[in-house]
Amino acid sequence: MSENWIKVYITTDTFAAEVLKQGLTEAGIPAVTMNKQLAAYHLGEIHVLVNKSDFDKAIEYIVQNEIE
Numbered sequence: 001m002s003e004n005w006i007k008v009y010i011t012t013d014t015f016a017a018e019v020l021k022q023g024l025t026e027a028g029i030p031a032v033t034m035n036k037q038l039a040a041y042h043l044g045e046i047h048v049l050v051n052k053s054d055f056d057k058a059i060e061y062i063v064q065n066e067i068e
Contacts, residue, residue, distance in 0.1 A: 011048075
């Protein structure tokens with residue numbers, strides 16, 4: 001992954017990660033998810049990443065929408 005991407009959220013819930021990614025995208029903040037779970041056991045984390053230049057906007061979006 002390019003060094004221009006930075007983590008803004010970490011979860012173990014695939015659905016929550018995808019909902020956040022979609023919300024960020026709809027707010028004009030390009031986002032991607034990186035699934036680091038072991039497929040057979042669903043152990044591990046899913047990272048939501050945004051471009052470094054969008055980091056502050058993404059954090060503001062997460063805080064305003066009370067995403068934990």
